[in-house]
Amino acid sequence: MSKLLITGCTGFLGGCVLSYALKKYNIKDILILSRTAGDYQALTRVQDNLARFGLSPEITGQLTDSNIIEGDLAQPELFLNNPCLNEVTHVINCAAVASFGKNPMIWKVNVEGTFAFAKRMSEVPSLQRFVHVGTAMSCLPEPGHNIKESLITTDDSEHIVDYTRAKAAIERKMHEELPGLPLVIARPSIIVGHSELGCKPSSSIFWVFKMALTLGKFMCNLQDKIDVVPVDFCAEALLTLTESENVKNGVYHVSAGPEYSVNFAEIDEAMAQAGGTKPVADSYSMVDMGYFMGIRKSFPTLFGECNERIILRAINLYGQFSRLNVTFDNTQLLHLGVSAPRKFTSYIDKCVDSTRGQSVTEMMACDFK
Template sequence: MNTILITGATGFLGGAVTVNLLKKSENNRLLLLVRGDSPAEGLSRLQSNLAKFGVAQNLLDTLTTDNILIGDLAEPERFTADPRLDSVTHVLNCAAVASFGANPYIWKVNVEGTFTFASRMNQVSGLKRFIHVGTAMSCAPEANTLVTESKLNTLRDQHIVEYTWSKATVEKMMSEMLPELPLVIARPSIVVGHSDHGCTPSPSIFWVFRMALTLGKFMCELDDRIDVVPVDYCADALELLLTAENVDKSIIHISAGLNSSVTFAEIDKAMAKASGNVPVGKSYQKVNYRELAESKKNFASLFGPCNERIVLRAMNLYGHFSKLNVVFCNEKLLELGMPPSSKFTDYLHHCVTSTQDSTIAELMAVDFK
């Protein structure tokens, strides 16, 4: 039986993959790193998060405090002495400060804490695989390209936000300084919503599409493509990578690729259909940031109560990502037997339904914590 340590199980992607493995608990022993003052509190937080994925209560009740490792990557020294770590066979490191804001913990958690944790697991003699979840954007991709997996050699000024720079940095550190670690770097593209539950588990990033199409203008062309996958597809891929052969020391995109990526025009039509509105279509305008800023007097009426400064900052950041018009090659993943991802437009109606009672400001809070 494998003993699988998962970090980030109270988050979006970590929660989704925990749900997958919990359903197969007869084959796996789960150890879950969770923040909290006690195992009981950590278990409660974990169960509350997993419930957002539609997990039945009787399955949630199979989790006990024995599955909980209280700790925080911001303070790895508080849990790395736990003897249970020496029995771990597989690690799924999903934890990170995934904020596009100026969160002071980004470097402390994503780089310093993660590297300390990886160094500790590198000492475990029975460790078979350490899957580190990065981001496809960590490579600072060149615009208008099909991006293949490669090792990183980027500089800070190539990155739009500190988050992607932190992910690039820790990948490089682990690869170069821990050569014996059975490392697999999984780089998801843009993870938005759930195929069945929409944005109930998390509204992360979905609000960007809603905001841009409500405004009728943004920094990309309608014909630009965007590589989006649902969180459950990403979780399935991570589960596959746990036991797939010949993937150690690999870098693998979890992405929509050429066949399942979509254009903003397709998103516009799907969003309109799901909302009962008319597509923006030909009235859409590609604008620069200055032109977006001139619309701020309309934000409250369009988006509901909001902080105009934060909304403008979000538009600037996500606008830069949107106009890259990149697709991330998924051939490595498909060769391992993973089926193609569904298209964002196939399940977008679930995202619309699950967020219809929330304002833009409420939805975007998850990405600017």
């Protein structure tokens, strides 16, 4: 690896990727795209995020301003002329507005800014690989199936949220308009927690399971499967996709697949055991959205101080995803030598322990920015 550029390093996945890269590569060979936010300097933002993954100040302190390309995909014109980009041989693009809310920056960053960045990198003679992080949900999977990788051809209007719509659009745009870009698409399934740290780095998505079990009712069948992977598995997979000479195909699922996915009944049992409570299986019932509309006034009692409208939106969005009952085939990835992912239920106790005392409303803030 001559010169690796990682974006999104102040986020959940990008931070984990960087934490692994720092252990694996010479620190002088790593560049990081990051922005300054007010008085919060880019380098400090990166170092503070790395601390959430358990990296010591001795390790994070080795990073200097020379590792930073200051920039923001919301304003790519401010950094695309940086001469350091001409030295880059490999890119892992984790940067995105990862929100299921109605964030006006989703299209600007995830499509427009990302394309401008990819176009600039396609013009760098030394570039050998550009790994772009998408999402498995961008392909609009057919319910009840094990989904294999393919290029996206679906209609944008069919997407449930702007985030997956934008992720599908940028994949198509790069494929169609940048034929010279050495592009590899990595599509993680549902990233929840860290297999050793639980939800210390981020509570993203985990709160959905806690919310559903608190309600005792949701929009899925307890026997439905869900494809969940820990962030550290994703980070290791992305580094493999970046450096492996055996990467041939353009699209890879970073997923649990049918063998390592779990169903909601198993999640219920594991969370109850970790929390010292009883599973809700015996009293659970599958309901539609109308039920939750009818009990919205009880949300503050169940979840603490909250915005009823946002809770309802979350139930509707994640409820639709939960009842898909899909897995994403990971055969191609495992053939590259990536270790099999740990099942969600094998580290769910760490997620429970690391979120004790946090309300659902507090945990969900990271997904509704």
